[in-house]
Amino acid sequence: MLETWLTTTLGLEVPILGAPMGGRAGGALAGEVSKAGGLGMLGAARYTTPEWIAAEAAVARERGGRVGIGLMTWSLDADDTLLAAAIAERPTLVSLSFGDPAPYVPRVHDAGILVASQVNTLDDLRVADRAGVDVIVAQGGEAGGHTGRIGTLPLLQELLDATDLPVLAAGGIGTGRGLAAVIAAGAQGAVIGTALLASPETVGPDYARTAVVDAGSADTVYTSVFDRARHQPWPERWGGRAIANDFTRDFHGTDVADEQLESGYDPADPRRGVVYAGEAVGLVHEARPAGDVVRRIAEDAERLLSRFA
């Protein structure tokens, strides 16, 4: 068994967090990740509701016994209703990512809940450290969904040298090789998102799971066109990594107006709807149950690392 700060502090069997993924990670996915020994996290998107959080947390706990909840910090600055809903579920971990978590960390800690924060730069680390978070996630630019621009490995090395807080790695980790690499480097575990996106327990249209199986590692694009088309007011510094399709080929890198993006966008059409996914999409070759994916990654990493034990 791979024992790290993450497993001993959270009482897990494997050092893996199922990534909070807005629109894709609900209670079924999170529950199966937890059942496999990791901690599955609900992705509470800005447009979700307190009722959704309560219902999906219940599903996750029923399946897997424990759950984590991921919120988008910048969206709490306008309306923090979802924070209260998340705290009310007494999750094992709350992640506050994309923005300064300082105004919210004390409320989570007062409820006896640990706080993680995904960061994309060294400056972000300083902000999260000052805010008093318990664990840092180095989220590299190859990650699926919204992320920064620095690659996972350079960022992870930089952050490990700069903090005494436990650090997890996120972005591009889809097999035991990836998990072994970041643990050997000093990470206490990994946050895995894209590798789970073809699993039947994910939420979202069928075409999203098919697209993840079909796409290769060179088929993603880092872009803001989907946010602009869908009126998602993400701060400019965070683009999202998605599978390229006709929509991105038509509009990414152009200066068309948001109205044109909106009229060209169609969530019912795989060629024009968004499928957020990272470069690890090239490692997903079939739709496998999420629990199998998690167990396999952990077993393979343990075998690889045991060569040096």
Ligand SMILES: Cc1cc2nc3c(=O)[nH]c(=O)nc-3n(C[C@H](O)[C@H](O)[C@H](O)COP(=O)(O)O)c2cc1C
């Ligand atoms: C579809 C999708 C949605 C995501 N939504 C969120 C989110 O709501 N909150 C968050 O903190 N991170 C979100 N992320 C980022 C993940 O938490 C995580 O950093 C990422 O999936 C790790 O990289 P990987 O995709 O290469 O495994 C999302 C990622 C994906 C693929």
